[in-house]
Amino acid sequence: MNTSEINSILKQLTSVPALSGYESRLHETLNTLWKPYLDEISISRVGSYHALRLGQASQPRPRLLLTAHMDTIGLMVSGIQDGFLRLTEIGGIDARLLPGQLVTVHGKQLIPAVIVQPPPFLLPKEYQSNPVPLQYLWADCGLSAEKVNQQIHIGDIVTFDQPFIELDNDLVSSPGLDNRASLTAITVCIQELAQRQPLWDSWFVASVQEEETQVGALTSAFQIQPNLAIVVDVTFANGPGSPPHKTFPLGKGITLGWGATVHPYLYQSFKDLADQLEIPYKPEPMPRRSGTDADSLQTVAHGIPTMVIGIPLRYMHSAVEIISLKDIQRTARLLTEFIARLEVDYLDKIKWDETN
């Protein structure tokens, strides 16, 4: 699929704000993008979106799980005073990025607002010229206190209000690219697999609440009981202020996770395939945990051999995230080829050296 088609899928997916715990509003979009290409759709008890593409091999067929989380970070109304809103975060947010941020409050209707830092004289002394913590910031809807009380309640969610834009060189910027970029890669993979005949059953899952408890991936893995799992998530791209040794170049290729979360045989398979397809990649060392759904998913039931694929994203968890459509395209291609080429006896090859 070319990058302009990928662009339009990504734009569609980022246009729906679905914070952790409020992902169901994305189900309809996934119905449009996924359903026509798949055999079975269901929603898990906690709201994850499950889709099955039946394989060609005879029963019992091995099962592959390919998953990306569909939730995004955001904020929630935690208090109301004189028409001004206090906020708390959903997912990790650096409060230093918030003053001046346009947001939408999901009250009785959608209400535009802006997050503001009070003038210094209204703040405790220690914050007058220093970063102001979230507990002292307000969201202002520009409405009277009376109207705010009618329209907005504690617990209403607050999403970044910043339209998707295209930059040069197949780069785009939008809030929520973490993790709609990975969902886009899976969407492209699903659509391209329509032309292929994979042997395995492929379960595609858009998981909920990765940014909070990872309950989605954990429970979907239990329900599906896959023989293998692939987690796609964004990883850190280089950028001003970010340490080069902990980040990856933007638009120059994807990452293959390497560490305790990743099964070494699976890693080798992906590495070999990427080499063969001439897809640029870098190994991403994950010395302890991966920081993705893979951490929860790997230890479900009897344990699942798991792979982590990363798409470099600049300014993660901000309203100015930037990603490369080319890297999404590369991820999709690698996933498609892996699934299409998966041999029916692949599992037999996943053995520890010591047992060979």
Added chain:
Amino acid sequence: MGRNQLNLTLPAFGAPQIRLLEKLSNAQAVSGDEGEVRKIVLENIRPNVDEARIDALGNVLAIKRGSANTRVKVMIAAHMDEVGLMLTSEEDKEEGYYRFEVIGGIDPRVLAGKRVKFAHQDKFGVIGSKPIHLTSADERKNLLGIDSLRIDCASANNKIKVGERATFATEFMRTGDQLRGKALDDRLGVAILIELLKHPFPHLDILAAFTVQEEVGLRGAQVAAYALDPQVALVLDCTPAYDLPLEVEDPDHPIENARYNTKLRKGPAIYLADRETLSDPRWIAHLVQTAETMHIPYQFRQPGGGGTDAGSIHLQRSGIPSISVSTPARYIHTPAAIASFTDWKNTFHLVYSALNRLNADVFNQER
């Protein structure tokens, strides 16, 4: 004198004016580069004035003469420029990273995480920072200062060069009574001045100055006042409303926020004194009487800091009795200011009515 005795009908002010404000607020006119707003101003005033010219600094100076034999020469000023950013050094041409400086008073704490748009081209940049995952809690207590931030254009681009100006990429929006935009300071004033020029004031010569470089030291107004040589001057600006709740440490003993400067939805703000100007008391009395006669709400801007073009106008030539009237707005000089349509409309109606009532007698008494 009651409203009927004044026999003054207030002109309509609504959707067409909001459309003009939208155009003005989305235009990019950082101090020193006011061309986009100048163009909109000239297009809109040309049919309504006797003469209009652009002076050496870029001010638009326009004259609309009255028909009466004796007329008062009133200067009305509103600044066209806005705060913004300028690229000052190319850090990585291939990646498209630039160092920048702010133009005008922008708190550096509103920069990180924002999108900016370059003037006169459809190109964006972003100001990002290290992801939260890679920072420590201690690190997040440090200010993200201008020296540590970059404007990131994400690619090499031959059109983007050192010296380019940029503004926050905030589109104007109106919902209900709320007006929101990046440059309400002072496009609210510019739009009112454009509107005033549509109406005849037979007993006045209206000397309109759409000024440049207010945000970098009231510089345009200085030469505009010299050239126009008015008897008196009124400045239309936009002033902060700091009417936010006070952080209360002890909920049993709440304290009021007594330093609000102005309050949103409490009407146009009449200036008594700021850091640059002591308002002429005859102007103050005239505006207050007008507001009360016409039943237009008004408030006094709390005396204190800040300044408007009146600061340089009142010092010009042999002295010019001056005053400022502002539409209050919250969060000016940030990505998005919020103002009240009703306040804005009332500002127009107050100034319109005050000009109608203005005559030489007002200023013939001793101050």
